[in-house]
Amino acid sequence: MVHILKNLKKGIINENPVFILLLGLCPTLAVSTSIDNAFGMTAAVMFVLISANIIVSLIRGVTPDRVRIPVFIVIIAALVTIVDLTMKAFIPELSKSLGIFIPLIVVNCIILGRAEAFASKNTLADSVADAIGMGIGFGVAITIISFFRQLLGTGEITIFGTPVFSAPGLFDNPMSIFILPMGAFLVLGCLLATLRYTGVIKSG
Amino acid sequence: MSKTNFRADIVPILFLTVVVCVSVIALAYVDSITYEKIETAKLEAFKEKLSVHFSDMTDFTSNDANDCYVVFADNIGYAVKTIGSGYGGTIEMLVALEPTNLSSTDDLILRGLSVISHSETPGLGDKITQSFFLDQFQEVFFSGIELSKTGGDIDAISGATISSKAVINGIVSSIEERFDSLVELVSSVEVS
Numbered sequence: 001m002v003h004i005l006k007n008l009k010k011g012i013i014n015e016n017p018v019f020i021l022l023l024g025l026c027p028t029l030a031v032s033t034s035i036d037n038a039f040g041m042t043a044a045v046m047f048v049l050i051s052a053n054i055i056v057s058l059i060r061g062v063t064p065d066r067v068r069i070p071v072f073i074v075i076i077a078a079l080v081t082i083v084d085l086t087m088k089a090f091i092p093e094l095s096k097s098l099g100i101f102i103p104l105i106v107v108n109c110i111i112l113g114r115a116e117a118f119a120s121k122n123t124l125a126d127s128v129a130d131a132i133g134m135g136i137g138f139g140v141a142i143t144i145i146s147f148f149r150q151l152l153g154t155g156e157i158t159i160f161g162t163p164v165f166s167a168p169g170l171f172d173n174p175m176s177i178f179i180l181p182m183g184a185f186l187v188l189g190c191l192l193a194t195l196r197y198t199g200v201i202k203s204g
Numbered sequence: 205m206s207k208t209n210f211r212a213d214i215v216p217i218l219f220l221t222v223v224v225c226v227s228v229i230a231l232a233y234v235d236s237i238t239y240e241k242i243e244t245a246k247l248e249a250f251k252e253k254l255s256v257h258f259s260d261m262t263d264f265t266s267n268d269a270n271d272c273y274v275v276f277a278d279n280i281g282y283a284v285k286t287i288g289s290g291y292g293g294t295i296e297m298l299v300a301l302e303p304t305n306l307s308s309t310d311d312l313i314l315r316g317l318s319v320i321s322h323s324e325t326p327g328l329g330d331k332i333t334q335s336f337f338l339d340q341f342q343e344v345f346f347s348g349i350e351l352s353k354t355g356g357d358i359d360a361i362s363g364a365t366i367s368s369k370a371v372i373n374g375i376v377s378s379i380e381e382r383f384d385s386l387v388e389l390v391s392s393v394e395v396s
Binding site: 033034062063064066067070071074075077078081082085086088089090092096153154174176179180 | 212215216217219220223224227230231234235237238241242245246248249325326327328363
């Protein structure tokens with residue numbers, strides 16, 4: 001039990017996929033333009049991450065080593081397509097706002113990374129714990145990045161379409177650069193530097 | 205490698221084949237149960253887009269290419285799907301038209317505009333989906349679809365001139381291109 005909790009916790013801080021492992025940066029940087037996007041992406045990643053870890057962990061005993069990566073990729077791609085189709089059919093509103101992010105999950109290396117580095121070597125329970133922890137860690141990271149990008153880039157914070165906070169000076173003259181791709185790098189770089197400088201994350 | 209080793213060489217191939225087959229079967233199954241639902245959801249979403257402009261819409265009909273529509277309401281109405289090429293890719297729009305005389309594009313009056321899909325920059329170009337921009341396309345003559353700085357009725361979004369221009373160019377070129385099929389569709393509806 002302690003073991004499982006440890007696996008759950010490590011994804012959130014000590015091995016945070018975005019801030020420490022620097023995995024899955026492509027979708028993180030691309031999608032983090034608003035808090036809503038961050039929440040939606042987290043939900044989708046969480047589902048695929050957990051399902052992929054479950055399947056990979058279950059077949060870890062029979063998967064031949066030489067073809068394990070193609071096998072993982074096929075499983076992840078199939079899962080993402082299933083999520084995509086199911087969402088389109090049953091919750092079209094959500095699917096519309098997440099539209100382009102769902103296929104992006106296939107190339108999110110957090111999922112392949114965890115399948116390869118963890119689920120292919122560990123038990124089912126540990127793999128599920130790892131997936132949940134990594135999912136939360138990803139969610140926390142992308143939400144923090146989105147918060148700064150949305151605040152600086154548009155001058156207001158909206159959650160599920162409702163404005164919750166608006167910075168008076170910024171709203172009239174937003175720094176649009178933070179909404180653009182290069183703003184993602186600026187925010188991520190500054191966050192990483194701050195986290196390291198303050199010792200929240202340890203280098204090496 | 206002179207001799208084929210079954211365990212080392214054949215088993216991985218078979219395993220991968222099995223995984224792919226199982227995935228394909230799973231996908232085919234999911235597709236078979238979701239296909240109709242997705243199509244209905246798409247149709248519903250499109251109907252909703254149309255009914256924004258035609259609040260009393262009862263039904264609509266489209267041509268084979270699915271880019272021109274006749275809307276049945278208290279008063280008949282027309283709609284055309286238009287495509288513009290924006291800063292981030294294709295902008296797909298729906299132009300609602302008043303039921304005017306269809307002798308030439310000059311007589312057309314826009315009833316409204318909505319954006320179906322786009323990939324413009326969030327925070328800049330994606331303002332084309334906001335009402336302050338879209339409302340400018342209500343009750344304007346087709347000839348007025350031009351930026352105000354070149355004499356038209358439409359104000360560009362500051363910081364997103366390319367996206368604004370793409371919307372306008374898309375409307376103009378698509379309507380000119382699809383005008384004949386709209387006329388054809390309207391006359392076929394009126395005959396039947």
